[in-house]
Amino acid sequence: MAVDQNLKIELGKQGIFVTTIEELYNWGRRSSVWPMQFGLACCAIEMIATTMARYDLARFGAEVFRPSPRQADLMIVSGTVTKKMAPQVVRLYNQMAEPRYVIAMGACAISGGPFKQGYNVLKGIDRYIPVDVHIPGCPPRPEALIQAFMTLQKKIDGQPLTGEGRPRHLDAEAQGEFPVPEQGEHDLEPTSNKGVWPVPITIR
Amino acid sequence: MTVVENKAERAEGWNRPQVIEPDGEGELLEVAMGPHHPSTHGVFRMDVALDGERVVRLKPVFGYLHRNHEKIAEGASYLASMPYTDRLDYFCSLTNNWAYALAVEKLVGQVVPERAEYIRVILAELTRVQNHASSIGFLIQEMGASGTPLMYAFKEREKILDLFESLTGSRMMCNYMRFGGCRVDVSASWLDATRKVVAGLPAFVDEFEALLSSNEILMARCQGVGILRPELAINAGVSGPMLRGSGVNYDVRKVDHYGIYDRFKFRIPLGDHGDIYDRYMVRILEMRESIKIIEQALRDLPAGPIMDTRAKLRGFRPKPGEAYGRIEAPKGELGFYLISDGGLNPYRYRVRPPSLINLTILEDMCLGHNVADVVLIFGSVDIVLGEVDR
Numbered sequence: 001m002a003v004d005q006n007l008k009i010e011l012g013k014q015g016i017f018v019t020t021i022e023e024l025y026n027w028g029r030r031s032s033v034w035p036m037q038f039g040l041a042c043c044a045i046e047m048i049a050t051t052m053a054r055y056d057l058a059r060f061g062a063e064v065f066r067p068s069p070r071q072a073d074l075m076i077v078s079g080t081v082t083k084k085m086a087p088q089v090v091r092l093y094n095q096m097a098e099p100r101y102v103i104a105m106g107a108c109a110i111s112g113g114p115f116k117q118g119y120n121v122l123k124g125i126d127r128y129i130p131v132d133v134h135i136p137g138c139p140p141r142p143e144a145l146i147q148a149f150m151t152l153q154k155k156i157d158g159q160p161l162t163g164e165g166r167p168r169h170l171d172a173e174a175q176g177e178f179p180v181p182e183q184g185e186h187d188l189e190p191t192s193n194k195g196v197w198p199v200p201i202t203i204r
Numbered sequence: 205m206t207v208v209e210n211k212a213e214r215a216e217g218w219n220r221p222q223v224i225e226p227d228g229e230g231e232l233l234e235v236a237m238g239p240h241h242p243s244t245h246g247v248f249r250m251d252v253a254l255d256g257e258r259v260v261r262l263k264p265v266f267g268y269l270h271r272n273h274e275k276i277a278e279g280a281s282y283l284a285s286m287p288y289t290d291r292l293d294y295f296c297s298l299t300n301n302w303a304y305a306l307a308v309e310k311l312v313g314q315v316v317p318e319r320a321e322y323i324r325v326i327l328a329e330l331t332r333v334q335n336h337a338s339s340i341g342f343l344i345q346e347m348g349a350s351g352t353p354l355m356y357a358f359k360e361r362e363k364i365l366d367l368f369e370s371l372t373g374s375r376m377m378c379n380y381m382r383f384g385g386c387r388v389d390v391s392a393s394w395l396d397a398t399r400k401v402v403a404g405l406p407a408f409v410d411e412f413e414a415l416l417s418s419n420e421i422l423m424a425r426c427q428g429v430g431i432l433r434p435e436l437a438i439n440a441g442v443s444g445p446m447l448r449g450s451g452v453n454y455d456v457r458k459v460d461h462y463g464i465y466d467r468f469k470f471r472i473p474l475g476d477h478g479d480i481y482d483r484y485m486v487r488i489l490e491m492r493e494s495i496k497i498i499e500q501a502l503r504d505l506p507a508g509p510i511m512d513t514r515a516k517l518r519g520f521r522p523k524p525g526e527a528y529g530r531i532e533a534p535k536g537e538l539g540f541y542l543i544s545d546g547g548l549n550p551y552r553y554r555v556r557p558p559s560l561i562n563l564t565i566l567e568d569m570c571l572g573h574n575v576a577d578v579v580l581i582f583g584s585v586d587i588v589l590g591e592v593d594r
Contacts, residue, residue, distance in 0.1 A: 039246055041269055041590055042294035042376065052358040067241075085247055085268045088239055114288065117279075118272035139294075139376060 022161050029099065030061075030156040033149070036072035037065035038092065041079025043106040043139040050142040060149050069095040074152070076145075077131075080108035080115055081122040083188050090180045093129045098169030098176070101156075103148050104131045107138045114138065127192035129178055225260075232260060237578070239268045245342065246589035250566075250578065257574045262567040266560075269593040277553040282308055282383070282520050285553065290377040292555065293591040295338065296331045298324075298368070299533040301381035306462060307529030307540035308383045312522045314515060319508045320385040321464045325501045326398065327368075327380070328531075329494040333405060334361040335534035335586075336445075336487040336494075337412070343484065343583040344416060347425055353416060360408045363401050370394060384515030399502055405495045413488055426481035430569040430581035433478060440565045444536025444558050446585060449486045450478035456532035463531075467504070468497045480584040487586075521548060535559055535586055555594055559587035 003018050011018050039047060051057045051065065066072040069092045081089055093102070104125055107113030112123040125131065132155060133148045140148075159167050168174040175195065181188040192199060238249035247268035253261035273292065277285040289304045290297035302324055309316065316324075341357030365375045371394055372378040372387070380387050416422055432442070434450045447454055455472045457465040473489035475482030522544040530539035536558025543552040562585050570578050 038240055041246065041271075042291055044246065045294055045376065048354075049358060049362070052362075053355050054359070054362050079246075080269060080271055082268060082270055084270070085239060088247075088268075092240055114291070115271045115273075115276070118276055120270050120272050141375065 025161065026157050026159060030153040032061045032064075033074050033101070033152065033156075034064045034066050034072050035062055035074040035076050036069055036092070036096070037067045038075065039078055040081060040085065041108065043078035043109070046139045046142055047076055047078045047105065047145060050145045055142040055146065057146065057149070060146070060153070062149060069093075070097060072096055073099065074101045074103065075129075076103045076105050077109040077125045078105040079139075080113065081125050082120050083122055083183060084120070086122045086125070086128065086188060087180050087182060089125060090128045090178055094177050094180070099167045101132045101152055102129055103133045103135065103145075103152065105135050105145060105148070106140055107136060110134050110136065122188070124197075127197045128181060129193075130196055227255060230256070235575070238265075245583075245587055248587075248589055248592070250582070252570075252575065252578065254575055257576075259570050259573055259575060259578060262570050262578070264563060264566055267593055269589045271590075271594065273594040274553050274555060278550060281548050282522070282550065283517060285550075286381070287377065287379045290379055291590055292557065292594065293533065293535065293538075293559065293588045294376055295335045295588055296534050297376060297378045298327045298331045298380060299531060299538065301378065302328055302463075303529055303531045303533065303538045304540050305381040305383055305529075306531060307527050307542050308522070310529050311525060311527035311542055311544055312383070314384045315512055316385055316463075317509050317512055318464070318506050319389075320510045322501050322505045323386050323390055323510065324381065325463060325465070325468070326498055326505075327371075327378075329498045329501070330364050330367065330398075332494045332534045333491050333498075334364045336491050337361060337408075339534075339583075339586040340412070340416070340484060340487055343480075343580070343586075344422065346579050346583045347422065353412075356408075356412060356415065360405070363404075367394070367398055367401060370397070382511065382515070382517065383520070385509070385511035389510045395502065395505070398498075402495060402498050402502065406492070409488065409491050409495070417485070417488070422484075423481065425577070425580060426479060426484060426584075428477070428479050429573060429577050430480045430584060431478050432565060432569055436565060436568060437478070441561050442536070442565060444532070444534070444562065444586075445483055445486045445490060446536065446562050448472060449475035449483035451475055456530055456537050460530065462529075468500045470494075470497050480580055483584045483586075519548075521546060530556070533558055535588070535591070536562055555591075557591040557594065559585075559589075559591040560593075563587055563592060 003020060008018050049055060051063055057063050075093055075096065104110050108115060109125050112121045115121040116123055133151050135144050135148045137144055159165060161170060178193050181190060233254045235252045235254060236249055237252055239247040249265035251263040251265060252259055273288055277288060286301060286304060289300040292300050337357040337360055341354035344353040368378055369375045371390060372380040432450045434452050437447050437450045438452060451474050453472055453474055458472060470493045473486050475486050524544055524546045526543045528539055528541045530537050538558055539556035541554040542550050545551040566582065569581050
């Protein structure tokens, strides 16, 4: 239940701070999103540039890049995911602890990008793991990554602790493990994970 | 080019990889470093066999970023491959553009106007400065100096990227060169901005060197580690700062005189021992030489067209034949080999990436060292996975 905004401001003037557990909890979660130090291709360089002095991702509480998936909250899929790399990406995602989020950075991670017509490039990482924010661009500018962070923070802020739309770690029935694809005879098998990516229906 | 003659060594088979025997106590530990490892510059795997801390075997595993660049290029028109070359070595898109443009220009006998040649030199040397600065930054980061040197390097890199962006429209993927010239002309204000950035570069290199060169930890970890002998370097086809760090005087800019490099005065820094410190030092000195070249090019930049008026871009069909164009990219000799059958797209399109070929001697450099040094030796090779796996 949200606190009345006017009442909150009025109490604030009196030196009383009123909040809800939900707001406090989400404020804490969104202000320390630790990404995983995990670069795939060209976009990784822009990701590094975002953490450097000029763009300074530390302003959003997200400058601590963790090398281990166990300590990370956010996976930035920064670059082309090939069919050889896709199983490792899914495995790393499975190893992350809840609550976990994914940003698909760049055209390649979204859809295969300029390399889509090739034989070895996955046509979007959202076939295997749930993606929260997509950023287009080849590569996206650092400002675009910051925008994605702000979008993600808004999403975290808006998540209620109970009921519909609650984060996955509070939902006992939510899927935790995602099947890791394997290279089959012609393509990765399965070609997409159930429940993550609705297979488009071709109407003839 | 110095050819090292040592018959006694050759008779013993010096070209074969060195063999390090385990000491027989305990078991060998096999570690897979990568493909997700913070120090592998992307997605690269090294299967290392360790005897205690010592590396006994090292097997590189490639292909985690194979994006079928060559196959796509064989199905696309010549000009359509230009944006793909940006994504080979994504730190230095402008030198990739140049190498590809040079190969196609050789194929069709295209001449390039003088102003365009000067602009190409300015952009290529700016690319070299930012590549060397950030590669040193990454090397020191792998040594454990988390962030600081890399931030110095990226501070300067951002200034150079601003110049690229205002000229070509993109920070990293510039797609600027064309067969027979460049895409857009430089403006007077861009030249002023470039002069300002270039005037600040020597101070940056001084600062960088004062911060790092005599640092005790850097010296202790780099000197005498990862030695690459000149004979092996030549035999394996290593090029760029790696080769010059081993003391072999070979720079495509001096050997081929491609473009207009014979008009500039610059020296080729050479290493003495072939260890990581020499490679680091060669990169620092190369930045200084690049700054000299840019200053000369900015001083002599002539007026005139930037595109050859006879150059054909649409419906471009070279006569049947083949050509190999190579340049000295920041990482080494970057070459494009093209075979034309007279059609709209090349019959064969082959990239000779410096990163992949410099990486082939990784095992020889790492054997016998500690596992912590493997990360450093790997960093000193300066690779980009987009170019290794293509």
